[in-house]
Amino acid sequence: KNITGMIENILPERVFKTLLDVGAMADELGFKCYLVGGVVRDILLRKTNEDIDIVVEGSAPEFAKSFADRHGARAAVHAKFKTAVVIFPDGFRVDFATSRTEYYHFPASAPMVEDASIKNDLFRRDFSINAMAVKLNKREFGTLLDFFGGQRDLQDKKIRVLHSLSFVDDPSRALRAVRFAVRFDFMIGPHTDRLFRHAVNLDLFERVQGQRMFLELKYILSEKNYKKALRMMRKYDLLKFFHKDLRLDERKEAQFDSLEMILDWYRFQFDEEPELYIARMAVLFSDLEKSAVKDILERFQLDEHKTLEHSECFKQVKDSLAWLKRSKKMPNSVFTRHMSRMATPCALAVSALVGEIFEKQVKDYFSVYRYVKPDIGGNDLLAMKIEPKTEYSNLLSAVKDAKIDGKCTDRESQLRFVAELALKNGEK
Numbered sequence: 001k002n003i004t005g006m007i008e009n010i011l012p013e014r015v016f017k018t019l020l021d022v023g024a025m026a027d028e029l030g031f032k033c034y035l036v037g038g039v040v041r042d043i044l045l046r047k048t049n050e051d052i053d054i055v056v057e058g059s060a061p062e063f064a065k066s067f068a069d070r071h072g073a074r075a076a077v078h079a080k081f082k083t084a085v086v087i088f089p090d091g092f093r094v095d096f097a098t099s100r101t102e103y104y105h106f107p108a109s110a111p112m113v114e115d116a117s118i119k120n121d122l123f124r125r126d127f128s129i130n131a132m133a134v135k136l137n138k139r140e141f142g143t144l145l146d147f148f149g150g151q152r153d154l155q156d157k158k159i160r161v162l163h164s165l166s167f168v169d170d171p172s173r174a175l176r177a178v179r180f181a182v183r184f185d186f187m188i189g190p191h192t193d194r195l196f197r198h199a200v201n202l203d204l205f206e207r208v209q210g211q212r213m214f215l216e217l218k219y220i221l222s223e224k225n226y227k228k229a230l231r232m233m234r235k236y237d238l239l240k241f242f243h244k245d246l247r248l249d250e251r252k253e254a255q256f257d258s259l260e261m262i263l264d265w266y267r268f269q270f271d272e273e274p275e276l277y278i279a280r281m282a283v284l285f286s287d288l289e290k291s292a293v294k295d296i297l298e299r300f301q302l303d304e305h306k307t308l309e310h311s312e313c314f315k316q317v318k319d320s321l322a323w324l325k326r327s328k329k330m331p332n333s334v335f336t337r338h339m340s341r342m343a344t345p346c347a348l349a350v351s352a353l354v355g356e357i358f359e360k361q362v363k364d365y366f367s368v369y370r371y372v373k374p375d376i377g378g379n380d381l382l383a384m385k386i387e388p389k390t391e392y393s394n395l396l397s398a399v400k401d402a403k404i405d406g407k408c409t410d411r412e413s414q415l416r417f418v419a420e421l422a423l424k425n426g427e428k
């Protein structure tokens, strides 16, 4: 089956042209190149996907370097894994991997084992729907290789592993299965389901690298239907691999519903997408003890900056929630000062968790108060000969607070306000 027409229709023109260029260069260098993985699946589902993964029979680093040279791009090579990424000046990236044939050696010349190398590469992949390839060399450009029934499973809406040891080879595939099942509204095939439960019982997840666990959770929480994915994780008892106390119950689901409402409002108001997964993760973790969140973050093994960013956010959400619930009512300026210490996704998580009593204040904060600035500045204070200058920023933020609380909304009243305040503080 040749799917050139579909590729051309579905992928953006520049991506399609790049694939033709890859094929032409593969012929020149005497390599074979294939488009593989998620993008092939998505083309068959008539969805676009610009994550281009190419398998090279030959040397991916060598191919990538020549390709980058020819097309004015740069190649970053990962020699140990025999992979490379070509990055174009506009940021468009193409990933190249050398076909994995290390376990078997197939004589390339024997006609009956033609495609053996790519077949072997595809066989090591997670699910049939992700294990299809498209030939890119010129003569056969667009030929679909589907050795394991990927097209049939796409039609039957089924997630199916290629062999019984798939989850043992890589337990993080269980989380991928959940993600794809939810994204495409597919079922987990019956045999795959048994293997899946078996992998959970064997506690294989301890072996999965922390960063992988983080990324898979991040991807799941970035899915539109993430609530369904979390329910599926509960069904398969996967939540415990993140933390033994992690729960998804009706209350948590209601909190996610509130979060989605505030996110919808935010998107509509500001035409901007906050980092969804952080807000959702903060809600997911909001009932955990601080020590549990710390354990999770240690397990994730993120770099220092990311660890700090996430732990800060989760901690702020917890503290803020406790404080707001205790305080109940407060002036808008106090609320604003509190909220503006948090990054937007964390502030949105707090808004979702804190409940209706703060709904108006939350909305006013995002649409008005966070932008409020005093109408007077340091020059005005200088002109008024207020000393010491080190107090200026405190005075100006007091003016801002007063403006937020509606006490002085124009320059005149703010000048009067600041003069009185300076006098009261004993400044000159």
Ligand code: CTP
Pocket (backbone or CB within 6 Å): 036, 037, 038, 039, 049, 051, 053, 124, 125, 126, 127, 130, 131, 170, 172, 173, 176
């Ligand atoms: N893959 C795999 N096992 C994994 C991860 C990836 O076999 N644990 C293979 C699959 O063939 C997958 C490909 O590597 O299609 C690329 O992986 P990735 O980019 O993570 O997934 P995509 O399928 O492209 O998913 P998405 O659409 O979410 O990017």
